[in-house]
Amino acid sequence: MKWSWRVGRVAGIDIDVHATFALLILYVAIVEYQQSRSVTSVAVTVAFVLLVFASILAHEFGHALTARRYGVATRGITLLPIGGVARLDRLPSKPQQELAIAIAGPLVSVAIALGLYLVLRISGTLVVMSDIGSSGGGFLARVMWVNVAVVLFNLLPAFPMDGGRVLRAALAIKLGTVRATAIAARIGRAFALLFGIVGFFTNPFLVFIAFFVWLGATGEETHTRVQAALHDVPVERLMISDVRTLGVNDPLARAVQHLLAGFQQDFPVIEDDHVVGVLTRADLVKALAQHGDQARVGDSMRRQICVTHVRESVEHAFERLQRDDCQTMPVLRDGSLVGVLTLENVGEYVMLRGALDARRAATPT
Numbered sequence: 001m002k003w004s005w006r007v008g009r010v011a012g013i014d015i016d017v018h019a020t021f022a023l024l025i026l027y028v029a030i031v032e033y034q035q036s037r038s039v040t041s042v043a044v045t046v047a048f049v050l051l052v053f054a055s056i057l058a059h060e061f062g063h064a065l066t067a068r069r070y071g072v073a074t075r076g077i078t079l080l081p082i083g084g085v086a087r088l089d090r091l092p093s094k095p096q097q098e099l100a101i102a103i104a105g106p107l108v109s110v111a112i113a114l115g116l117y118l119v120l121r122i123s124g125t126l127v128v129m130s131d132i133g134s135s136g137g138g139f140l141a142r143v144m145w146v147n148v149a150v151v152l153f154n155l156l157p158a159f160p161m162d163g164g165r166v167l168r169a170a171l172a173i174k175l176g177t178v179r180a181t182a183i184a185a186r187i188g189r190a191f192a193l194l195f196g197i198v199g200f201f202t203n204p205f206l207v208f209i210a211f212f213v214w215l216g217a218t219g220e221e222t223h224t225r226v227q228a229a230l231h232d233v234p235v236e237r238l239m240i241s242d243v244r245t246l247g248v249n250d251p252l253a254r255a256v257q258h259l260l261a262g263f264q265q266d267f268p269v270i271e272d273d274h275v276v277g278v279l280t281r282a283d284l285v286k287a288l289a290q291h292g293d294q295a296r297v298g299d300s301m302r303r304q305i306c307v308t309h310v311r312e313s314v315e316h317a318f319e320r321l322q323r324d325d326c327q328t329m330p331v332l333r334d335g336s337l338v339g340v341l342t343l344e345n346v347g348e349y350v351m352l353r354g355a356l357d358a359r360r361a362a363t364p365t
């Protein structure tokens with residue numbers, strides 16, 4: 001995620017903190033200092049915020065480690081001022097598994113709240129929520145109540161928040177992922193609207209959350225539709241098969257010719273009938289500026305490339321295209337190049353497929 005710092009790695013999962021998080025700490029510190037003029041109470045307040053976010057981090061690990069049990073890796077956990085996000089690699093294959101992953105986070109928060117409750121009960125310092133002002137109330141009691149609030153708020157069925165994921169998973173068991181996501185996303189956007197309106201009059205953080213929920217719901221709905229459209233489609237069916245290639249010993253001028261003729265932006269490079277690299281438009285521009293148009297293609301191409309096979313499902317190939325940041329994938333059959341797959345190429349297919357599906361849905365049968 002942009003504007004975030006890596007602060008650590010636990011159980012093989014990177015933890016990032018968004019830059020705006022530092023602004024939040026600064027903000028609460030300044031507000032507290034203006035009210036109390038005491039460095040000690042500023043330190044206590046900052047410690048409180050950090051402890052709250054440690055609880056949220058534990059909550060996100062609840063999701064991530066449960067996902068791992070089902071073979072779904074987590075790319076990382078990012079802490080934002082409005083909460084945490086565990087970025088899972090993909091949806092688990094069964095809705096029941098998504099349900100377990102979604103509920104695991106709130107369960108961790110419940111466990112933290114219960115643990116603190118016991119500590120406070122035993123030490124006799126428990127206070128009720130209404131007695132807790134910004135300064136009053138025990139320190140740990142405040143952390144406990146925040147965890148209770150996190151559970152209650154997260155269990156609202158506002159997809160993609162946890163409660164919404166539980167709802168989607170439950171619907172998906174009967175309706176399939178695509179329809180379940182469409183319904184959950186509609187409910188999620190309705191909640192976002194509600195949060196936005198309520199937040200506008202009460203709490204600006206709620207407005208941020210409204211944005212997050214709205215964009216998240218729409219993004220995930222699109223993502224699920226794309227995945228469904230690409231499921232079981234072999235790369236062969238939508239690859240670009242009319243491909244211009246370059247040889248390692250060709251001068252860059254030849255790539256310029258191809259590019260200006262409008263064939264492609266990225267070119268597979270061939271040596272002895274094998275693909276040995278890809279020359280992207282960005283590489284070409286850089287190499288032209290440094291070495292001129294008579295330099296060898298082989299010296300400017302990238303050798304670290306991802307390739308795919310005619311029989312691979314586009315769903316998989318597309319995932320790798322996005323994840324590994326390879327804009328063009330040479331497509332091989334029996335080791336020889338027969339086409340390329342690009343992000344635009346997949347995007348066009350999804351668009352056309354969507355248009356055909358819409359027409360089919362509109363045609364009375």
Ligand SMILES: [Zn+2]
Pocket residue numbers: 059060063105106154162
């Ligand atoms: Zn959660």
